[in-house]
Structures are given as structure tokens and as C-alpha cells.
Amino acid sequence: xGERQETERPKKRIPMREQPPGERARNFMEVPYGYTAxxxxxxxxxxxxxxxxxxRLGCPVLVDIPAxxxxxxxxRFIEAAWKIKEDNALxxxxxxxxxxxxxxxxxxxxxxxxxxxxxxxxxRFVADFERDAGEIRVPEKLPTTGRRIAVIGSGPAxxxxxxxxxxxxxxxxxxEALHKPGxxxxxxxxxxxxxxxxxxxxxDYIKKLGVDVMVNTVIGKLYTIDELLTEGRYDACFIATxxxxxxxxxxxxxxxxxxxxxxxxxTRANLMKSYLFPEYDTPVKRGRSVAVIGGGNVAMDAARVxxxxxxxxxxxxxxxxxxxxxxxxxxxxHAREEGVEFNTLTNPVRFLDDGKGNVSxxxxxxxxxxxxxxxxRRKPVPVKGSEFTIPIxxxxxxxGTRSNPLLVSNVPGLGLTKKGYIVxxxxxxxxxxxxxxxxxxxxxxxxxxxLALGAGRKSAxxxxxxxxxxxxxxxxFAPS
Amino acid sequence: MxxxxxxxxxxxAVVSFEIEAREIANKARAGQFFVLRIDERGERIPLxxxxxxxxxxxxxxxFQKVGKTTHHLATLGEGDSISDVVGPLGTPTHIxxxxxxxxxxxxxxxAPIFPIARALKHAGNTVISIIGARMxxxxxxxxxxxxxxDKLIVTTDDGSYGRKxxxxxPLDELLTNNEDIQRVYAIGPAIMMKxxxxxxQKHRVKTxxxxxxxxxxxxxxxxxxxxxxxxxxxxxxxxxxxxxxxxVDFDVLMARQRMYLSEEKExxxxxxxxxxxx
Numbered sequence: 001x002g003e004r005q006e007t008e009r010p011k012k013r014i015p016m017r018e019q020p021p022g023e024r025a026r027n028f029m030e031v032p033y034g035y036t037a038x039x040x041x042x043x044x045x046x047x048x049x050x051x052x053x054x055x056r057l058g059c060p061v062l063v064d065i066p067a068x069x070x071x072x073x074x075x076r077f078i079e080a081a082w083k084i085k086e087d088n089a090l091x092x093x094x095x096x097x098x099x100x101x102x103x104x105x106x107x108x109x110x111x112x113x114x115x116x117x118x119x120x121x122x123x124r125f126v127a128d129f130e131r132d133a134g135e136i137r138v139p140e141k142l143p144t145t146g147r148r149i150a151v152i153g154s155g156p157a158x159x160x161x162x163x164x165x166x167x168x169x170x171x172x173x174x175x176e177a178l179h180k181p182g183x184x185x186x187x188x189x190x191x192x193x194x195x196x197x198x199x200x201x202x203x204d205y206i207k208k209l210g211v212d213v214m215v216n217t218v219i220g221k222l223y224t225i226d227e228l229l230t231e232g233r234y235d236a237c238f239i240a241t242x243x244x245x246x247x248x249x250x251x252x253x254x255x256x257x258x259x260x261x262x263x264x265x266x267t268r269a270n271l272m273k274s275y276l277f278p279e280y281d282t283p284v285k286r287g288r289s290v291a292v293i294g295g296g297n298v299a300m301d302a303a304r305v306x307x308x309x310x311x312x313x314x315x316x317x318x319x320x321x322x323x324x325x326x327x328x329x330x331x332x333x334h335a336r337e338e339g340v341e342f343n344t345l346t347n348p349v350r351f352l353d354d355g356k357g358n359v360s361x362x363x364x365x366x367x368x369x370x371x372x373x374x375x376x377r378r379k380p381v382p383v384k385g386s387e388f389t390i391p392i393x394x395x396x397x398x399x400g401t402r403s404n405p406l407l408v409s410n411v412p413g414l415g416l417t418k419k420g421y422i423v424x425x426x427x428x429x430x431x432x433x434x435x436x437x438x439x440x441x442x443x444x445x446x447x448x449x450x451l452a453l454g455a456g457r458k459s460a461x462x463x464x465x466x467x468x469x470x471x472x473x474x475x476x477f478a479p480s
Numbered sequence: 481m482x483x484x485x486x487x488x489x490x491x492x493a494v495v496s497f498e499i500e501a502r503e504i505a506n507k508a509r510a511g512q513f514f515v516l517r518i519d520e521r522g523e524r525i526p527l528x529x530x531x532x533x534x535x536x537x538x539x540x541x542x543f544q545k546v547g548k549t550t551h552h553l554a555t556l557g558e559g560d561s562i563s564d565v566v567g568p569l570g571t572p573t574h575i576x577x578x579x580x581x582x583x584x585x586x587x588x589x590x591a592p593i594f595p596i597a598r599a600l601k602h603a604g605n606t607v608i609s610i611i612g613a614r615m616x617x618x619x620x621x622x623x624x625x626x627x628x629x630d631k632l633i634v635t636t637d638d639g640s641y642g643r644k645x646x647x648x649x650p651l652d653e654l655l656t657n658n659e660d661i662q663r664v665y666a667i668g669p670a671i672m673m674k675x676x677x678x679x680x681q682k683h684r685v686k687t688x689x690x691x692x693x694x695x696x697x698x699x700x701x702x703x704x705x706x707x708x709x710x711x712x713x714x715x716x717x718x719x720x721x722x723x724x725x726x727x728v729d730f731d732v733l734m735a736r737q738r739m740y741l742s743e744e745k746e747x748x749x750x751x752x753x754x755x756x757x758x
Contacts, residue, residue, distance in 0.1 A: 177566070177697070177699050179517055179524075179563070179564040179566070187697075187701075215564070216565065216566040218566060218569065218699055221507070221567070221568055221569060222503055222504065222507055222567070222568070223507075244699075244700060244701050245700050245701065245703075245715075246701070246702065246703045248703070248713065250713075254713070255706055255707075255713060255732055257735060257736060257738070257739040258739075260703075260704075261702060261703040263701055263702045263703065264696060264703055264704050267696055267697060267701070267702050268696060272523065272696070273521075277743065278548075278743075278746055278747045278750040278751075279521065280521045280523075281521060281522050281523035281548060281549060281747060282523040282524070282696075283523075283740045283743035283744070283747065356735075357738065404699070404700050404701065404718075405700075406699055406700050406718055
């Protein structure tokens with residue numbers, strides 16, 4: 001068949017057009033514009049439609065990638081979106097924030113000689129196309145089972161789990177502590193990387209499936225898990241509260257004014273829209289010189305938000321070298337393009353005070369890489385006498401999070417790890433407490449949207465099984 | 481939406497709301513707080529649950545008009561609604577039968593000390609209460625406080641009502657004349673709590689304070705409310721809001737409370753201008 005001949009395919013992937021760096025670094029509009037229909041078809045036509053598609057194995061939720069790409073090539077965009085939704089309830093989100101380069105795209109056969117198919121871009125295209133066409137299809141649901149499931153947390157794990165359970169005919173209620181559903185998708189990931197309207201539409205889709213979403217409801221305070229299971233008459237619970245509590249450096253001066261955890265800085269900017277202050281009530285310090293400490297995606301997000309709030313300089317401070325940064329390459333690239341200055345092999349020692357309780361500088365020390373540590377990465381060690389000071393008026397430690405004990409420490413019978421995360425079976429999300437499942441960051445610690453989504457899906461299946469058989473096997477959780 | 485069932489104007493600057501929030505009322509305990517957001521553009525602010533009525537399904541809060549949000553809030557009336565009300569948050573007060581206790585409430589701090597005094601009284605303690613404010617018109621809930629106290633002392637800074645003194649004066653006298661005080665509870669402006677703690681430290685009486693730091697999510701997620709207690713950083717929203725007052729670094733608390741002074745001014749001016757236009 002002629003269409004399978006490689007010569008007819010463009011070798012190069014179709015790049016997604018995006019706002020120029022100088023321009024976008026001063027606004028909150030989304031950075032990439034998305035494909036046009038022509039671009040999407042052309043990119044889709046690069047796919048070899050492998051008989052044994054490796055890409056699919058790289059996807060934590062096993063989306064039928066070749067099938068949806070084939071539909072795009074045939075111009076059947078809406079059907080392509082539905083195809084993805086068979087396995088992934090949040091395609092518009094995942095098309096934007098999944099690390100495709102280490103998942104599906106890393107296994108694409110085209111990547112061996114050239115560039116892999118832009119699977120993420122195509123996923124985003126069809127999801128957006130479906131929304132814009134206004135043809136949101138609600139899949140057929142199984143007959144009502146009469147079973148009730150409480151999902152705690154409305155981030156990616158909770159939404160995915162709720163969607164699957166609703167499709168199976170169960171009655172699902174999501175309890176969310178904040179005033180808006182979406183979890184990290186709403187409070188954490190910035191507008192320019194994931195427009196909030198996209199998240200709102202994904203949540204609307206979940207609601208259309210019949211899921212009830214209760215905001216302003218802090219489980220652990222308003223109701224305990226046991227109350228949900230007894231008085232609330234829920235047959236099972238799925239805990240997906242995320243990781244939550246921000247880590248700090250623990251160095252002198254860290255409680256000075258102008259020092260934010262990345263969680264706080266991003267929550268103010270994203271959830272509370274403080275970049276629109278005073279039209280919106282929540283303020284945020286607009287630093288002229290900002291230090292962001294860390295090398296993950298959240299650090300890149302915080303640095304890029306600081307730029308957009310008007311910072312003249314944003315210093316990214318990371319104690320290892322760029323090669324060790326956990327952030328996606330694309331995020332590092334975007335941040336650098338926009339003007340974030342990278343201070344790698346640098347570690348903050350203390351924050352300096354302006355005499356009025358505000359931060360005025362950060363004293364740092366240069367590091368060099370020594371022997372590999374337990375993570376396999378070379379351990380940074382300080383270079384004696386290399387201290388220097390960066391003048392700043394805002395600092396944002398983005399060092400990751402730890403388990404939030406608010407809910408999990410108040411559930412009798414729920415086993416926790418030493419770090420306070422929930423002990424749960426990886427395949428099912430089953431915990432040590434009968435009827436209680438858990439998934440996402442509250443089990444794994446900080447991870448990705450798609451992994452949380454995958455955990456939510458696995459638990460939905462396991463909850464469905466549990467509701468049929470009421471079988472609870474905790475032998476897996478032998479005391480460690 | 482959460483309806484305002486009753487509004488009382490306690491003084492020119494202080495207002496009390498009884499808000500319909502049945503589930504929160506059912507769970508609320510002394511020492512806890514809630515977060516509210518007036519509308520879509522509003523900020524999240526923590527306010528103390530000063531009272532709760534499980535039959536009526538309401539919680540009561542008292543606030544002072546300080547910034548944009550509290551000024552805006554004060555314009556709402558009975559029957560109006562608030563977009564978001566979240567609670568009950570924070571760790572409840574540890575209530576036990578200690579013996580003799582003193583409850584100190586200063587300014588709007590009179591409101592949150594009330595449910596604590598009431599719970600302590602119900603637990604069988606002898607409760608001496610001191611409430612104080614700058615002037616007569618800022619004193620409220622005198623009868624409510626009297627009803628849960630074995631003895632009530634009222635002070636004003638300017639002597640316009642009750643005794644002309646700051647709250648630490650009668651407190652110091654009580655502790656000097658009565659060696660059998662097991663605990664002191666103090667809620668009010670940070671500066672008042674600081675001096676209460678200096679006073680009680682002298683007499684070595686354990687003192688519990690409730691810290692009103694700036695919060696956003698108020699569930700431990702952001703760390704805006706961090707305070708220094710015993711040399712360690714704690715989150716007032718989940719570790720508190722009550723702490724051992726003798727271990728609290730009040731200077732850090734006061735500095736952090738001032739973080740947004742200029743923004744608060746800007747927001748209030750912006751709000752007033754917008755109101756004038758409309």
C-alpha cells in the first residue's frame with residue numbers, strides 16, 4: 001500500500017506554533033497555539049500504524065494511540081477524541097502536561113531515526129476540537145447499581161476514578177476542600193501551560209457523567225472517612241488528596257516576608273488569580289528580583305509565573321547540574337527562552353533581611369558533584385569559601401511536598417508509610433482498611449498527572465470488583 | 481452559597497454574622513475557625529467560629545472592618561449570601577477540668593474567647609474572664625461572657641468603660657493574688673497576646689494563645705500561615721491555631737501579619753473607588 005511508503009511521509013514532525021518568548025513572558029496566555037486541522041492531519045500521516053505499537057505500552061493508561069491517530073488522518077477528529085476517552089477522561093489536560101517524551105513518544109519507532117510522532121500535540125488537538133465543536137459526547141453508562149462511592153479530592157486521580165465508576169453505573173460523590181474542583185490542575189499548573197477553562201470543561205464532562213462534586217468540603221474535618229462509610233452510606237472510599245504539604249529549606253531567614261512555598265505562590269497566582277489584583281482580591285508580591293529554588297516542573301512554573309508578574313530577573317537556583325534536573329526538558333527550554341537565569345550547582349545558605357522583616361537577598365554557596373548518592377545521581381558537595389549573595393525581594397522554594405496529615409492521620413486502621421503516605425497496593429489501590437482505596441500522590445509522593453490518572457483508573461476497576469465480591473485481601477501489606 | 485441569617489452591628493467597626501452552615505455547626509468545637517470567600521473575585525480569609533447553634537444550623541463570627549474584604553463583608557445584610565464557607569478548620573481547644581483558669585479576650589478577640597470560656601466552664605472549671613478594648617464602644621458580648629464566667633473583668637484603654645487599664649494589669653494582679661491558676665487562654669491582637677505571655681511567664685502559668693496569621697487554603701497546603709514556635713516552623717492552620725504562648729515568636733507573627741500592608745491599602749482604595757462609581 002502506497003501510504004505505507006516512508007518516502008511519502010514528511011520526516012520532520014510538524015512543530016506546534018507558539019507565542020514568541022519575549023512576548024509570552026509578559027502574559028498569561030497559553031504558550032503553544034495548538035495545531036490547525038491541516039497540521040494535525042499532516043502530523044498524523046507520519047504515523048506508521050505499527051502492527052505492534054510500542055507507543056501504547058509507554059502510556060500509563062494504555063490509550064489506543066495508533067487508532068486515534070488513524071482517525072485524525074481520515075479527518076474524523078471527533079471520533080478520534082472519543083477513541084482517546086475510552087481510556088483517558090482528561091485528554092485536553094494530558095495532551096498538554098503529560099511527559100510524552102519519556103512515555104509514548106519515547107517508544108515511537110520513528111524516534112529511532114528521526115523525530116517521533118507528536119502524540120501529545122495530536123491528543124491535545126482532538127480534545128480541543130471536540131470541545132470547540134460543542135459535541136461533547138457522554139458515553140453510555142451501565143444501569144444504575146445503587147452503589148455509592150466517595151472520592152476524596154478532585155485532582156487527576158479523583159476525577160479519573162470518578163469518571164470510570166460513574167460509567168460503571170455507580171453513584172459517585174467527589175469531595176473537594178477548595179472552592180473549585182481540579183486539584184493541582186487548578187491551583188498548581190499555571191494558566192499559560194494549562195488554561196483553567198480547559199480544566200473547567202473536563203470537570204463539566206465528569207459532572208455530565210452524573211458525578212456529584214461537593215466543593216468547600218474538608219474530609220477529615222467536616223466528616224471522617226468512617227462517617228462517610230457509616231452515616232454517609234458510602235460503600236467505598238477512594239482517597240486522592242494529593243501530596244500537599246510544602247517542604248522548606250530549613251535555613252535561617254526562611255520566614256521573612258516575600259518568601260513563598262511554590263504551592264502558595266502558584267495557588268495565589270492560579271487559583272486566586274492574583275495576577276489580576278486588585279480586580280481580584282488576593283495579593284501576591286511582585287518581585288523585581290526573584291529566586292526560585294529547585295529544579296522540577298513546579299520550579300519552572302514558579303519561575304515563569306514570576307516573570308509574568310513583572311520580575312526583571314528570575315534566578316533559578318539548583319544544587320545539582322542541569323542534567324540532574326527532574327523537570328521536563330521542554331519546560332527547562334521554555335523557562336530559559338523566556339529569560340530565566342539558571343544558577344546550577346548552587347545552594348542557598350541563608351536569607352538576608354532588609355531590617356523590616358522582608359527578604360533582601362539570598363546567600364548561596366557553589367557546589368561541585370561528588371560521588372553518586374542513593375538516588376544514583378552524583379551528590380553535590382559545597383565548595384569552601386565560594387559564598388556569594390544574590391539580591392532578591394521574593395524567594396520561592398520549590399522543593400517538593402510531603403504528605404498532608406490532615407486527613408490520613410485521622411483514619412483508624414489506615415496504614416501509613418514512614419513518610420506519612422498511604423500504604424496501598426499498586427495494582428488496585430487497596431489499603432489496609434476495608435472499603436478504602438487510595439491513589440495518586442498521597443500514595444506515591446509527588447508524581448505526574450498521568451500516573452495519578454492511571455492510579456485512579458486502576459482503583460475504579462478494583463472498587464467495582466470489591467462492590468461485587470466484598471473481598472478484601474490485606475496479606476500484601478505484611479508489616480514492613 | 482451560604483446565607484447570612486442574622487447580622488448585628490456591634491460597633492462602628494465590628495460586625496457579627498450568623499451564617500447558615502448546618503454541617504459546620506454540627507462539627508464545630510471551641511478554638512476552631514473557618515474560611516470564607518465572598519464572591520468569585522474574593523480572597524480566602526480565616527475567621528474564628530465564635531459561636532455555633534446546632535439547632536438553627538448556624539455559625540457565628542465577629543469581624544472588624546480592616547481591609548477590603550472585611551469592609552465589603554460588612555455591607556452584606558441578613559438574607560444575603562456568601563459564596564464559600566469552609567470549615568471547621570484547625571485543631572479544637574484541648575478542654576479538660578484544670579481547676580481555675582483565666583480567659584483573656586482583647587478587641588475582636590473577645591468573640592473567639594467566648595466558646596473557649598464556655599467549654600471550660602462546662603467542663604467544671606472556675607473561669608475568670610478579662611475582656612478589654614480601646615474604648616467603650618468596642619466592648620461587646622459582655623453579658624454572653626458573664627454568663628459563662630465565674631467572674632468577669634472589663635477594661636478599656638481610655639477608661640470610658642470598666643476599669644481604665646490594659647488587660648495585662650488585672651491579669652497580673654490575679655496571678656499575684658491567686659497562686660492557684662492552672663491556665664490562661666488569651667486571644668486578641670498579637671501585641672496583646674505577646675504581653676499576656678510576658679505577664680504569665682513571670683508567674684509560670686501555662687498560656688494558650690490562638691494565632692491569626694494570613695492563610696490561603698488553610699488546610700496545610702501553602703504554608704502562608706507559618707509561625708515560629710519553640711524555634712520550629714509550624715503551620716497555624718493545621719498545627720494550630722492554638723499554641724503554647726510561651727514558645728511563640730510574636731515578633732515573627734507580627735512581621736508576617738504586615739506582609740501585605742501596602743496591597744491591603746491599594747485593594748481598599750480600589751474597592752472604594754469602584755463603589756463610588758457604581
